[in-house]
Amino acid sequence: MAQTIYKPVSYSRIVFTELMFPNNANFENKIHGGVLIALMDKVALACATKHAGSYCVTASVDQVDFFRPVEVGDLVRLYASVNYVGNASMVVGLRGEAENIKTGSVKHITTSYFTMVAKDERGRPKQVPGLILETTTDIRRFMEAMIRKDFKLQSKVRYEQKVAELNIFESLEQLKRERCEIGFDID
Numbered sequence: 069m070a071q072t073i074y075k076p077v078s079y080s081r082i083v084f085t086e087l088m089f090p091n092n093a094n095f096e097n098k099i100h101g102g103v104l105i106a107l108m109d110k111v112a113l114a115c116a117t118k119h120a121g122s123y124c125v126t127a128s129v130d131q132v133d134f135f136r137p138v139e140v141g142d143l144v145r146l147y148a149s150v151n152y153v154g155n156a157s158m159v160v161g162l163r164g165e166a167e168n169i170k171t172g173s174v175k176h177i178t179t180s181y182f183t184m185v186a187k188d189e190r191g192r193p194k195q196v197p198g199l200i201l202e203t204t205t206d207i208r209r210f211m212e213a214m215i216r217k218d219f220k221l222q223s224k225v226r227y228e229q230k231v232a233e234l235n236i237f238e239s240l241e242q243l244k245r246e247r248c249e250i251g252f253d254i255d
């Protein structure tokens with residue numbers, strides 16, 4: 069009988085650090101958001117691949133908000149761990165911090181969730197090991213991921229319904245409350 073493999077959260081936990089150089093910055097010496105997202109994606113990939121034991125792809129990213137800017141010279145630290153596993157999918161939670169290495173002050177820059185899917189040699193989704201939750205934080209993160217998954221599905225269904233019902237001519241009144249104007253003769 070095939071046995072389900074389980075791996076602890078700690079097995080695939082990753083802490084990644086990188087010093088931010090001027091080649092990744094804008095004209096105001098702040099690091100581009102895209103540079104940080106690319107780093108986060110790589111770290112999520114490493115974390116998910118460790119848990120899955122096979123290569124993974126990024127299926128979706130749940131909301132990346134940057135709370136504070138990252139400056140040139142900051143040491144960026146990304147903490148990643150598998151928060152949730154489905155069948156072939158895993159949710160990797162990422163927390164990003166930036167440290168000013170002259171003063172030692174640390175700021176929280178982002179928290180986001182990457183859904184990664186494990187693939188087999190033929191490129192098909194592949195079942196990943198179950199997750200051993202080692203702390204109450206692991207339990208909370210797993211449950212939060214279940215709630216996000218549920219909310220995402222519900223809001224997708226509601227959004228698709230709204231879009232299917234949308235009639236732009238009947239909804240024109242709504243635009244009057246927005247900061248736009250129609251720049252052509254619509255009649």
Ligand SMILES: CC(C)(COP(=O)(O)OP(=O)(O)OC[C@H]1O[C@@H](n2cnc3c(N)ncnc32)[C@H](O)[C@@H]1OP(=O)(O)O)[C@@H](O)C(=O)NCCC(=O)NCCS
Pocket residue numbers: 125126127128153154155156157158183185193
């Ligand atoms: C993500 C991908 C592997 C899903 O493949 P699929 O054939 O649709 O597979 P399935 O429908 O069986 O889904 C497999 C798992 O992925 C999850 N999944 C698929 N699309 C998803 C999405 N947009 N967001 C979150 N999870 C998703 C499913 O819920 C399922 O989870 P489970 O196995 O834990 O229940 C496929 O769409 C793909 O390869 N996309 C491109 C990924 C990529 O190249 N990323 C890099 C960007 S360039």
